[in-house]
Amino acid sequence: MGHGYYTQLHAADADADAELSRVDRDPRIASYGALRLYGGSGGKEQYGANTAPKMTKNCEGIGSNNRSILAGALIVPYMKLLLVVVASMVAVCLAEPKPAINEVKSNQPLQKPGRFLSLPVPEKCASRPKQFNYRGHNYFYSAHVPALADKRVDWLDGRNICREYCMDLVSLETQEENNLIFRLIQQNDVPYIWTAGRLCDFKGCEGRPDLEPKNIYGWFWSNNREKIHATNQIPNGWGYNPWSKSGHKKIPQPDNAEFDINQTTESCLSILNNVYNDGIGWHDVACYHEKPVVCEDSEELLNYVSATNPGIRL
Numbered sequence: 532m533g534h535g536y537y538t539q540l541h542a543a544d545a546d547a548d549a550e551l552s553r554v555d556r557d558p559r560i561a562s563y564g565a566l567r568l569y570g571g572s573g574g575k576e577q578y579g580a581n582t583a584p585k586m587t588k589n590c591e592g593i594g595s596n597n598r599s600i601l602a603g604a605l606i607v608p609y610m611k612l613l614l615v616v617v618a619s620m621v622a623v624c625l626a627e628p629k630p631a632i633n634e635v636k637s638n639q640p641l642q643k644p645g646r647f648l649s650l651p652v653p654e655k656c657a658s659r660p661k662q663f664n665y666r667g668h669n670y671f672y673s674a675h676v677p678a679l680a681d682k683r684v685d686w687l688d689g690r691n692i693c694r695e696y697c698m699d700l701v702s703l704e705t706q707e708e709n710n711l712i713f714r715l716i717q718q719n720d721v722p723y724i725w726t727a728g729r730l731c732d733f734k735g736c737e738g739r740p741d742l743e744p745k746n747i748y749g750w751f752w753s754n755n756r757e758k759i760h761a762t763n764q765i766p767n768g769w770g771y772n773p774w775s776k777s778g779h780k781k782i783p784q785p786d787n788a789e790f791d792i793n794q795t796t797e798s799c800l801s802i803l804n805n806v807y808n809d810g811i812g813w814h815d816v817a818c819y820h821e822k823p824v825v826c827e828d829s830e831e832l833l834n835y836v837s838a839t840n841p842g843i844r845l
């Protein structure tokens with residue numbers, strides 16, 4: 532998988548560069564505190580902001596409000612009018628520098644104040660990097676994209692880089708997809724990446740016996756809110772447990788090791804390449820660490836942008 536193919540597809544995009552720097556500089560967008568957003572109050576999360584994992588298949592995840600609005604608009608007699616209303620709301624949201632997403636407040640010293648999850652940018656979605664494709668989803672590794680080559684970002688900024696392209700951090704639901712990403716890491720000598728994996732330890736995760744104990748059952752994919760299998764078992768349909776058997780404390784992951792050092796919880800899921808002489812494996816890592824990312828198409832964001840931009844080719 533040469534870089535040439537990639538470079539060709541994604542020749543440096545001055546606008547994208549400018550956009551990313553703006554996001555980086557903008558304290559309203561770029562704060563670590565938005566991790567708190569996930570449990571936040573319902574209606575503002577229609578753009579796919581994260582929330583606690585789905586309880587059951589029937590339990591409609593928070594974050595589907597937007598789709599419901601759109602679906603409703605398509606079936607009622609006043610379709611045109613409603614579409615106009617929805618479109619205007621969206622236009623306002625996209626036009627305003629401060630998107631209609633909860634501002635997040637944080638009490639923790641390490642967190643930067645007031646960050647948001649980014650909205651998708653239709654032009655960037657249409658020209659998003661497509662390094663490889665698997666089961667209908669496109670993926671890219673940030674270091675292989677010229678405009679992102681030197682980026683090392685914390686977990687939330689990682690999500691936001693992906694989300695502007697109608698993607699999100701990669702989720703590894705199957706062994707096949709996991710092998711694909713492990714291979715990418717191995718063949719390109721990637722030291723580590725962020726994935727979409729997140730511990731449900733924020734507001735909105737309380738009162739969920741199905742997530743207890745947290746270190747075993749509390750993990751989920753923030754891009755689609757699917758739960759991650761129990762951390763201490765080989766997942767159904769897999770031949771191995773992707774969580775590393777070692778780490779800082781020389782015990783199986785997740786180990787929340789940094790908490791013992793500075794009381795920061797290891798709430799985000801990274802793949803590390805032999806950092807602890809343990810091969811390539813999943814690790815719980817504190818979310819402020821800065822790493823390159825692998826992005827994967829987000830059906831939710833692609834559907835949203837295609838529904839709100841008639842004729843757009845994604």
Ligand SMILES: [Ca+2]
Pocket residue numbers: 701702703704708827
């Ligand atoms: Ca996935």
Ligand SMILES: [Ca+2]
Pocket residue numbers: 778779784785786787788789797814815816
């Ligand atoms: Ca760890």
